Amino acid sequence: MIEILTPAELDRARRAGAVVADTLQTLRSRSTIGTSLLEIDRWAREMIEDAGAQSCYVDYAPSFGRGPFGHYVCTSVNDAVLHGLPRDYALADGDLLSLDLAVSHGGVVADSAISFVVGESRPPGSTELxxxxxxxxxxxxxxxxxxxxxxxxxxxxxxxxxAAGYAINTEFGGHGVGSTMHQDPHVSNTGRPGRGYRLRPGLLLALEPWVMADTAELVTDADGWTLRSATGCRTAHSEHTVAITDGGAEIMTLPTAAAR
Structure with missing residues (x-):
């Protein structure tokens, strides 16, 4: 199903987007050497609940996972790139951490992801990814x-x-959002121009390019969720929710001034 949102629903999407973006910025600032992934998940839960929002992940149980997910944020470290299940792991200097967060606020969902390096070390290739x-x-x-x-x-x-030299995996990509987290249309991270669904004002899309340094092949952890590079190489993931408007695409998941 492809949803086209009303102006009132887009206003609610903006509020949901602010919750997601501000939460991610706070989590990023708190994610230092020695921080546990379980601490990050606990902070995410507290901030989501304080904002009056609902997690899209805690009860998430799609066919490809071993659900329900049972946590509030995806925490993917180094060779993990998608659906990283929070675990008892303390971040180390130079770890590349991707955080992916989706919440519903007022019945509308926003979804975003950021990647960054923890501490002062910058292992080769991390910044480029x-x-x-x-x-x-x-x-x-x-x-x-x-x-x-x-x-x-x-x-x-x-x-x-x-152009940056990365192979592109097409199993997972962007997607529509609206009253639920994952909707049609699927947005592949590669494609042919002039093809596919024609975008309309009111459409809400989560765009999420992600790459692995030297492979396009994924493997799944024993937890049934965490997706890693098949070669053990580093990975990165960036995502925004955008609304198609009469004037272009409006980014819904930018942090507010208070969170910057």
């Missing part, structure tokens, strides 16, 4: 607008990732 996903995300947002096709967005994302 993160930068590529952020630039690809920006390109996808620029390509999104009323009348554009999904293929235009996917092509823009894929061009940046490919």
């Amino acid at each position: 993160i930068d590529a996903t952020e630039r690809a995300l920006a390109a996808g947002i620029t390509a999104a607008g009323p009348g554009a096709h999904l293929g235009d967005v996917s092509h823009a994302i894929g061009e940046v990732l490919s």
